Amino acid sequence: MIGKVDLTQEGIEVKKSACYFCHQNCGVLAYVKDNKVLGIEGDPEFPTNQGGLCCRGNIALKHLDHPDRVNYPLKRVGKKGEGKWQQIPWNQAIQEIAAKLSSIREQFGAEAVATAGGTQRTDDWARRRFMNLFGSPNGFHNSHLCWIPTFMVETAIYGWCPFDLDIGASKCIVLWGQNPGASGMPEAHHVAELQDKGMKVIVIDPRFTESASKADLWLPLRPGSDLALALAWIHVIIYEGLMDQEFVLEYCEGFNELAEHVVDFSPEWAAELTWLTPDQIRAGAYMYANNKPGNIQWGTSVDQIGKPAGATMHARALLRALTGNLDRPGADLLTGPSQDYLTDEELEGNEFLSDEQKAKQIGADKFPMVTWPGYSKISELTKKTWGKAPTAEWMCEAHPPSVFRAIASSDPYPVKALLISATNPLASYGETSVVLEALRKVDFMVACEYWVTPSAMFADYIMPIAGALERPIITNSYGCADFMLTSQRAIQPMYERRNDFNFWRDLGVALGQEANWPWKTVEEAYFSAIAPIGHAVSSFDEFVEKIRFHFPEREYYKYKRQGFATPSGKVELYSTTLKELGLPPLPQYVGPSENEIDNPELAAKFPLVLTTGGGFMPFHHSEHFQIKDMRFLRHSPFMDINPATAKEMGITDGDWVWIETARGRMRQRANLTEAIHPKVIYTQRCWWYPEKDMRDFDLGGELGGALESNGNVLTSTADDYCDPYSGSWANRGLLCRVYKVEEADLKEVM
């Protein structure tokens, strides 16, 4: 029995499907009869979730046929932002969109078409393939905030970036701004299990999170000050003799330069910047360096600190190298790209995009690391050592805020069309006012969506896409790790929904790309991807049913055989790759994008420090606010404030509070908690209210409350707030002030 559903009834088939509500893609067993899913449960044989499902996984059936889902192609018939639609056939929509894109390309060039995707909520490689064939370099994601800059900086230092931890044999794990307890449940489980066996857990986080509450050591640093902490750890590890001398001598270049560079970055120096004591800083460095092998788990907070982000990633990478915690049992593994199956990069068709078009990628002139200049360099190096490159979708993208600005200003050139796929930029991208202006101004917009989000309200066409249980899935970190987990559709997509693969393929075919789209379905494409593994199966579904997982035999110490994928073949503590890209070869100290030391005048006006962007259960990014079976857990948005600070301001628990930065203000409710420093404010991210009037403000609506409680109203994406390496902007470490919402505003809020 699953609830009231009898699983023993005749005609039930069990499909090996997966959750699609975050990138863990937990295994799901779906009980299907007559193309209808009667019930689901976590798959106990799936290696990551082992039968578990989080809140999101559990609501799959509520999501599948929710009354608000987009089920048919919709064409705008009213004004932009008015929400008046006409249902039209899929093929008509494809032909009309193709004609429009074609005319934009003729008049303004292919680069005038930009596309954006959600966080692995889509068939990303297919969008990239379409863009390459169409001729535009201007595809993007929120990847700048999500580990992609980390991947590229680390690859510059030691030739790949650990996606895989050999955590089973680890003695210490650092969760650096990461809270798997509220974001990645399978990971939280593995950490807990190993902690029982003695592994030390260090949590670096301004907040006393779920994960911090279980940690052996919690380091509550000032938001955005991670660089000072990392540099001080390097100082301690070098000058207190904690490094792996043999590894550093034999496999690293530039040690003397680094040692000299960090000589002044003592814990005493970092204390003032991080708000930690020198003892706390040392305790962390000792715990990580003395419990070997150890891991620094990937997390995305450092990608979200803006100006110091790139240098912080560099410094953090150096910690692994100095302790020898690279590609050895129990440490962070450099698997390289999969050698056994086709990676996303091999499906993307990057060879179709001309050098002339690559050079036009927006943001490449300002931020080299995750655009074509840096990607080309990294790709060349990794191909030499590994034979393959990281995926270009994610690792090589236009700079999103610069694209939004280009739409509004035609600088550096006109961008006339924006196609978004399972993303709600108003909620999820930085500096909402910039995004809103772009969405209002863009000539032509298409949204491939599950829902009519506030962003989709500005679309000319909305295309219905297949969601969880309706699409086959390969989970392999885009081929940047060597394993593979596969899952099948439980049912064919309902109504006229299709995979977004079908959207990009159909659009490509309509634009004359047919010869370069050899696969008619996602399953055909995925079958070609898994075929090189060599199992005797004749379809992707058969692979899922019979084999499902691929874990190649683990080879440690690959660097002894092939060197590191860097120009010198060694770990480049002093990075020649970064230097050639015009970036500092050693991590230079830079303060947070806004801080009380460099910006005292701003700090006088905005005396508190803001951190936003962290995940919280049960939502994922900007999703699921319309699912009331989960929303009741967090019916309204909450910000964390220390009781002492709240008292000073006359704020009591549950009050609506304005949070304001130099960009603007938004409101959330006060959660009075000791879990946060008296000078720090945490707000939830990406809130919008599907229950509110979705129309744009000038048409009498509220735009789904997209500006009311959204953390991104507070963030800045100005070039000088961004990381010079990658262009990522700051969600953490900004200056803010808070004050109570007045009675008059309250009515409006409720």
Place this chain on the structure above:
Amino acid sequence: MARYAMVMDTRHCIGCHSCTIACKIRNELPTYMIYNPVTTDGPHGTFPHLNMLFLPLLCMHCDNSPCVDACPTGASVQTENGIVHVVDKKCVGCLSCIMACPYGARYHNHETGAVNKCNFCLDRVEEGMRPHCVETCHQKARIFGDLDDPNSEVSKLISENRSFQLLQELNTDPCVFYIY
């Protein structure tokens, strides 16, 4: 005969609410009926010297169950293996059991008029399956089993760890144990 019980491993519970949602969705409960909320105990202390615990709640399936005693119609019953449940068609919605339960584990279903509660997923347990909240828990923080079997996981966890029951002083003898 088995005596079903649940162990909550507070060392592992991370307050993700998966159990709450799994129960509601699978048992098709209206929004206001939450059989197994997860509460947060803390953070206690002053920043940065803090501690915090998550306490998942549900019906305690007490050996000495005041709700069964309070029921005037015989709708609230306890099976031989200890599971306390409500026979819907016998329930007249008098709410006596709601007042009698010290754990707030019973809910008035406004649609059917009956009082409903966690029944350890009785139908599943009878088929040899585990309750939904146990099945869904990533953290393996909920463990279900037979207290009468000294070799069961629940028995071992209780004997090998420090544990407590909620409101022990009321002598309800709950069959939900919290280990820490």
